[in-house]
Amino acid sequence: xxxxxxxxxxxxxxxxxxxxxxxxxxxxxxxxxxxxxxxxxxxxxxxxxxxxxxxxxxxxxxxxxxxxxxxxxxxxxxxxxxxxxxxxxxxxxxxxxxxxxxxxxxxxxxxxxxxxxxxxxxxxxxxxxxxxxxxxxxxxxxxxxxxxxxxxxxxxxxxxxxxxxxxxxxxxxxxxxxxxxxxxxxxxxxxxxxxxxxxxxxxxxxxxxxxxxxxxxxxxxxxxxxxxxxxxxxxxxxxxxxxxxxxxxxxxxxxxxxxxxxxxxxxxxxxxxxxxxxxxxxxxxxxxxxxxxxxxxxxxxxxxxxxxxxxxxxxxxxxxxxxxxxxxxxxxxxxxxxxxxxxxxxxxxxxxxxxxxxxxxxxxxxxxxxxxxxxxxxxxxxxxxxxxxxxxxxxxxxxxxxxxxxxxxxxxxxxxxxxxxxxxxxxxxxxxxxxxxxxxxxxxxxxxxxxxxxxxxxxxx
Ligand code: MNH
Numbered sequence: 001x002x003x004x005x006x007x008x009x010x011x012x013x014x015x016x017x018x019x020x021x022x023x024x025x026x027x028x029x030x031x032x033x034x035x036x037x038x039x040x041x042x043x044x045x046x047x048x049x050x051x052x053x054x055x056x057x058x059x060x061x062x063x064x065x066x067x068x069x070x071x072x073x074x075x076x077x078x079x080x081x082x083x084x085x086x087x088x089x090x091x092x093x094x095x096x097x098x099x100x101x102x103x104x105x106x107x108x109x110x111x112x113x114x115x116x117x118x119x120x121x122x123x124x125x126x127x128x129x130x131x132x133x134x135x136x137x138x139x140x141x142x143x144x145x146x147x148x149x150x151x152x153x154x155x156x157x158x159x160x161x162x163x164x165x166x167x168x169x170x171x172x173x174x175x176x177x178x179x180x181x182x183x184x185x186x187x188x189x190x191x192x193x194x195x196x197x198x199x200x201x202x203x204x205x206x207x208x209x210x211x212x213x214x215x216x217x218x219x220x221x222x223x224x225x226x227x228x229x230x231x232x233x234x235x236x237x238x239x240x241x242x243x244x245x246x247x248x249x250x251x252x253x254x255x256x257x258x259x260x261x262x263x264x265x266x267x268x269x270x271x272x273x274x275x276x277x278x279x280x281x282x283x284x285x286x287x288x289x290x291x292x293x294x295x296x297x298x299x300x301x302x303x304x305x306x307x308x309x310x311x312x313x314x315x316x317x318x319x320x321x322x323x324x325x326x327x328x329x330x331x332x333x334x335x336x337x338x339x340x341x342x343x344x345x346x347x348x349x350x351x352x353x354x355x356x357x358x359x360x361x362x363x364x365x366x367x368x369x370x371x372x373x374x375x376x377x378x379x380x381x382x383x384x385x386x387x388x389x390x391x392x393x394x395x396x397x398x399x400x401x402x403x404x405x406x407x408x409x410x411x412x413x414x415x416x417x418x419x420x421x422x423x424x425x426x427x428x429x430x431x432x433x434x435x436x437x438x439x440x441x442x443x444x445x446x447x448x449x450x451x452x453x454x455x456x457x458x459x460x461x
Pocket of ligand 1: 091278281338401408414
C-alpha cells in the first residue's frame with residue numbers, strides 16, 4: 001500500500017495563502033464544527049493555520065487505532081497546555097515524565113477504589129437529598145445552576161469533607177465559592193478560545209486578557225488554600241478522603257509526600273475536572289429525560305421501583321441507568337476529544353504519521369460514526385449499551401474517559417455519583433422541559449456542555 005504525506009490530507013475549502021484554513025475556524029464551537037468537517041472531508045483531515053497543521057481524526061476505526069498505548073501516547077498541547085497556567089502540575093496538566101505526576105497518581109489511587117466509593121456514598125446521597133428538597137420547594141429548575149451546585153458539593157463533601165455553600169445547610173460551608181466559579185469559568189473559556197484563535201489577533205487578545213487572568217488564577221488559588229488550611233487547622237489526619245490522602249500519605253514507591261503547592265494544584269484540578277464534566281453529563285441526561293418523560297416513567301416503574309433512596313450496592317446494580325449514562329457520553333462526550341502523539345512512525349488511513357507527531361482524536365465525531373455505530377448512530381438509544389462490552393481495541397470507538405495511564409482517574413467517582421443522582425431524581429420527580437420545543441444546544445469551553453435551560457420537576461405520586 002502506498003502511504004501518502006500529511007500535506008495530501010483533505011482540508012476545508014477556502015484555503016488562503018500563508019494564513020491557511022482560517023475560514024474554517026470556529027472560535028466558539030470548534031469541536032462541533034470539526035465534527036461537521038468530518039462528515040464532509042472523511043475520517044482524517046487537516047486544518048492548516050499559519051503553517052501549523054492540526055490533524056483531526058474523526059472516524060471511529062482510525063480513532064480506535066490511536067488508543068493503542070504501544071504506538072501512541074498522550075500529548076500535553078492545545079487547551080490542556082493552556083490550563084497548566086491555572087492548574088500547574090496537578091494530575092490533569094502534569095507532564096507524564098514529571099515525577100509529581102506518578103507520585104500523585106499512586107497516592108490518590110486508593111481514593112478512587114471501590115472501598116472509597118462505598119465511603120463516599122453517604123456524602124453523595126446527602127447531595128441528592130438536598131437537591132430533591134430544593135426541587136420540591138422550587139419546581140422550576142435552572143439545570144445549569146443546579147448541576148454546577150450538585151457536582152461541586154459532591155466533590156467537596158466526598159473528596160474534601162467540605163461543604164461548598166451551594167446546596168442545603170450552608171452553616172459550615174467554605175465562603176467564596178461563587179467567586180471561585182467565576183474565575184474558573186473565565187479560565188476555562190480562555191483555554192478553549194485562545195487555542196482556536198486566529199493568528200495575529202490571537203496574541204493581541206492574549207496580551208490584553210493577561211492581567212485579568214492572573215487575578216483569576218490568584219482568586220482560585222486563594223480559595224483552595226482556605227480549604228486546605230481549614231483542614232490543617234482542624235488537625236484532622238483522617239485519610240479516608242482525597243484531601244486526607246494528599247496531606248498525610250507518602251507515595252508507596254518513593255516514600256515522598258506531596259509538596260503543599262502541589263496539593264493546592266491537585267485540589268484545584270479536582271474541583272475543576274470533577275465538576276464541569278460531570279455537570280455536563282448530568283445536564284445532557286436531564287435534558288433527555290425531560291424531553292422523553294415516558295422513558296423516565298418506565299425507569300421509575302421498573303429498575304428504580306425500590307427508590308428514591310438507594311444503598312451503595314443497589315446503585316452498583318442500576319444497569320439501565322448506566323446504559324443511559326453511556327448513551328449520553330457517546331452522543332455528547334463532555335471531553336469532546338484529546339491529543340495523542342505517535343511513538344513511532346504510524347499509518348493512519350493510508351497517511352504516514354511520523355514519530356513525535358500529534359493528532360487530535362475527535363471523540364464527538366468518532367462516537368457517532370455510522371460505519372461502526374450503525375445507521376441510527378445519531379439517535380439517542382440507550383439500549384445499545386445493554387449487555388455491550390467495549391474495550392480499547394474495539395473498532396466501536398467509545399472513549400469518553402480517555403485512554404491509557406492518563407485516562408480519567410475520577411471515572412468510577414463520576415459514574416457512582418451520576419447513577420445515584422439520576423436514580424434519586426427520576427424516582428422522586430417527573431420532569432418536563434420548561435420550553436417544550438427547546439433544542440439541546442452545546443457550548444464549548446474546553447468541555448462540551450449544554451447551554452443553560454430549565455425544566456419543571458413535579459413530585460411523582
Ligand atoms: Mn476526568 C482525566 C473525562 C469526571 C478527574 N477525564 C480525564 C480525561 C477525560 C476525562 C477524557 C483524559 C483527558 C486526556 O487524555 O487529555 N472526567 C471525564 C468525564 C467525567 C470526568 C467525561 C464525568 C462525566 N474527572 C472526573 C471526576 C474527577 C476527574 C469526577 C475527579 C473527582 N479526570 C480527572 C483527572 C484527570 C482526568 C484528575 C487527569 C488524570 C491523569 O492525567 O492522571
